[in-house]
Amino acid sequence: MESHAALLRESPRVHQTPHGWTPHGWKERKALQQPEWPDAAELERILKHLRTLPPLVFAGEARQLTRSLAEVAAGNAFLLQAGDCAESFADFSADSIRDRLKVILQMAIILTYGSGVPVIKVGRIAGQFAKPRSSPTEIVDGRELAAFRGHMVNDDAADPLARIPNPNRLLAAYHQSSSTLNLLRAFTKGGFADLSQVHAWNQEYIATSPEGQRYETIAGEIDRALRFMAACGIDLNREANLHQVEFWTSHEALVLDYEDALTRQDSLTGNFYDCSAHMLWVGERTRQLDGAHVEFLSGIHNPIGAKIGPTASPDEVIALCERLNPARIPGRLTLITRLGATKVTTALPPLVEAVKKAGHPVVWVCDPMHANTFQSDSGRKTRHFDDVLAEIKGFFSVHESLGTWPGGVHVEISGDNVTECIGGQLDQISEDELHIRYTTTCDPRLNARQSIDLAFRIAELLKH
Numbered sequence: 001m002e003s004h005a006a007l008l009r010e011s012p013r014v015h016q017t018p019h020g021w022t023p024h025g026w027k028e029r030k031a032l033q034q035p036e037w038p039d040a041a042e043l044e045r046i047l048k049h050l051r052t053l054p055p056l057v058f059a060g061e062a063r064q065l066t067r068s069l070a071e072v073a074a075g076n077a078f079l080l081q082a083g084d085c086a087e088s089f090a091d092f093s094a095d096s097i098r099d100r101l102k103v104i105l106q107m108a109i110i111l112t113y114g115s116g117v118p119v120i121k122v123g124r125i126a127g128q129f130a131k132p133r134s135s136p137t138e139i140v141d142g143r144e145l146a147a148f149r150g151h152m153v154n155d156d157a158a159d160p161l162a163r164i165p166n167p168n169r170l171l172a173a174y175h176q177s178s179s180t181l182n183l184l185r186a187f188t189k190g191g192f193a194d195l196s197q198v199h200a201w202n203q204e205y206i207a208t209s210p211e212g213q214r215y216e217t218i219a220g221e222i223d224r225a226l227r228f229m230a231a232c233g234i235d236l237n238r239e240a241n242l243h244q245v246e247f248w249t250s251h252e253a254l255v256l257d258y259e260d261a262l263t264r265q266d267s268l269t270g271n272f273y274d275c276s277a278h279m280l281w282v283g284e285r286t287r288q289l290d291g292a293h294v295e296f297l298s299g300i301h302n303p304i305g306a307k308i309g310p311t312a313s314p315d316e317v318i319a320l321c322e323r324l325n326p327a328r329i330p331g332r333l334t335l336i337t338r339l340g341a342t343k344v345t346t347a348l349p350p351l352v353e354a355v356k357k358a359g360h361p362v363v364w365v366c367d368p369m370h371a372n373t374f375q376s377d378s379g380r381k382t383r384h385f386d387d388v389l390a391e392i393k394g395f396f397s398v399h400e401s402l403g404t405w406p407g408g409v410h411v412e413i414s415g416d417n418v419t420e421c422i423g424g425q426l427d428q429i430s431e432d433e434l435h436i437r438y439t440t441t442c443d444p445r446l447n448a449r450q451s452i453d454l455a456f457r458i459a460e461l462l463k464h
């Protein structure tokens with residue numbers, strides 16, 4: 001629960017909702033990437049229903065995450081934002097949620113243990129159901145179909161009928177987000193995330209791998225540290241931080257009708273919060289300054305993110321900071337750069353220098369996935385582990401040379417043993433092996449072993 005003291009502490013620099021802002025004001029602007037719903041009356045009926053449903057998150061939680069992200073902005077913590085590219089209605093089970101959470105908890109432990117820096121854990125989960133697309137159509141098995149836009153909008157089946165947007169999916173996305181979040185809350189508060197469970201997060205197929213064994217070593221050291229503290233007479237049962245973790249949700253605020261319908265006015269402060277997730281971000285394709293998405297995000301009080309691609313100019317980024325965080329609240333705005341392994345060291349410095357000079361307290365995060373995607377000879381989209389690592393290394397070195405804090409990483413991962421990204425340690429995945437377990441509905445994800453391997457590499461960078 002949030003105390004009055006905490007509210008007073010944040011009051012001197014409260015983020016003001018822009019004058020005249022409403023959750024529907026975005027409708028006056030150009031909204032890119034919106035589904036063409038075939039039946040406006042059906043859509044309206046569903047949105048009306050969504051507006052009556054309980055919020056998925058509470059405003060006080062969003063404020064707490066903003067404060068944690070302020071610690072990242074100040075260089076005292078690191079953000080791990082990870083999960084699916086696109087969550088799936090088909091792959092929806094307790095096991096799938098648990099396995100994704102396990103990998104994120106493992107990555108967080110590796111980062112925390114390896115670097116000694118607190119790690120803020122934010123999932124791309126419980127709402128990540130909508131995808132921006134570069135082209136309105138795609139070729140599947142030689143046939144041109146309307147593009148798949150995420151299960152909140154249409155189905156990925158190779159069938160023209162499946163690709164017709166159906167607003168009932170908005171409701172299904174809400175309900176799947178709700179039960180996913182419920183289980184995440186149960187897992188993270190009810191004992192599963194207890195530090196005494198560190199071994200149990202290592203899934204069997206990982207435990208036998210070199211990455212899994214390296215993880216086991218840390219887990220064993222944590223066990224020893226806990227036993228040592230207990231032997232010193234410290235009552236570990238009373239230390240809540242050893243038994244629970246804070247785990248937050250996030251997704252791209254893409255389908256604005258959905259986000260608008262889940263926006264609620266907080267009774268405590270009178271401010272608006274998009275209660276579909278704790279944190280929302282605007283994607284590279286929809287971050288136009290005068291566009292609908294930026295207008296929407298400018299008025300909600302959640303912590304927000306903006307993806308920044310290689311074409312962004314320093315002026316554009318400063319204008320985005322001014323528009324999204326005019327009061328310069330630390331933790332309010334996270335800039336998620338996705339520049340590509342070959343461009344990061346030249347494209348990032350001018351952006352960081354400009355933001356630094358303008359005095360904007362942003363959280364800098366590296367998304368090493370989205371500018372490193374290419375098509376393999378078999379036609380599957382993939383990413384090379386080495387490129388992912390190279391962009392992260394470039395990100396760290398730029399921040400080191402400019403004296404700014406490399407605040408975090410934003411990665412697409414799976415809890416399963418998927419074969420979607422190539423490379424990785426020892427028995428690397430090759431292009432020929434992509435077909436074996438390529439199950440993503442959108443972009444290629446790191447599998448659990450690649451994710452754990454990556455966490456060890458990042459921990460080493462953080463240590464330095």
Ligand code: PEP
Nearest residue numbers: 085283284285307338370
């Ligand atoms: C994504 O995060 O899945 C995505 C589409 O990213 P971007 O907007 O950076 O392309």
Ligand code: CO
Nearest residue numbers: 085412442443
């Ligand atoms: Co993606």
